[in-house]
Amino acid sequence: MKLSIVATLYRSEPYVVEFCDRALAAARTITPDVELVLVNDGSPDRAFDLARRYAETHEGLVVVDLSRNFGKEIGVTAGLARTSGRAVILMDSDLAVVADGVEEGRRTFANILKYVRMGASSNFGNMLSMAAAALFLPFLPMLATQILLNNLLYDVSEV
Numbered sequence: 001m002k003l004s005i006v007a008t009l010y011r012s013e014p015y016v017v018e019f020c021d022r023a024l025a026a027a028r029t030i031t032p033d034v035e036l037v038l039v040n041d042g043s044p045d046r047a048f049d050l051a052r053r054y055a056e057t058h059e060g061l062v063v064v065d066l067s068r069n070f071g072k073e074i075g076v077t078a079g080l081a082r083t084s085g086r087a088v089i090l091m092d093s094d095l096a097v098v099a100d101g102v103e104e105g106r107r108t109f110a111n112i113l114k115y116v117r118m119g120a121s122s123n124f125g126n127m128l129s130m131a132a133a134a135l136f137l138p139f140l141p142m143l144a145t146q147i148l149l150n151n152l153l154y155d156v157s158e159v
Contacts, residue, residue, distance in 0.1 A: 002033040004085030007093040008075035009038055013045035019093045020054050037062045039079040042069030
């Protein structure tokens with residue numbers, strides 16, 4: 001799955017190279033197929049020149065130059081038009097949440113997947129045990145204490 005990161009450049013000269021290094025490195029921990037789209041939103045500094053030079057020596061970097069400052073929203077829209085990834089991350093290029101944000105999102109996603117798998121396997125196990133018990137035991141409605149005991153055992157297994 002190709003991952004695209006879109007960021008706008010405006011007065012980003014002091015940190016554009018570090019942003020590119022950190023964003024690409026963090027994204028490549030998720031997938032090796034990464035593209036970084038940088039949109040120069042009429043920045044008065046040399047951010048565009050630095051980004052263009054960086055793109056010449058690094059794979060996966062696309063640099064878009066707008067004719068003037070149109071604002072962040074138009075810059076992001078222009079960047080989205082140039083992406084080719086199936087998943088897109090929108091970021092600021094000021095290093096506020098580059099690698100840390102991607103890594104935290106990855107950790108959160110992994111935890112959610114673990115929780116969903118654990119719940120699904122537990123539910124399947126409960127269903128399978130009830131189906132097997134129905135073959136040997138007559139089915140009677142459960143008493144309140146049986147329901148509470150069943151819920152307690154289920155909750156303990158989730159810990």
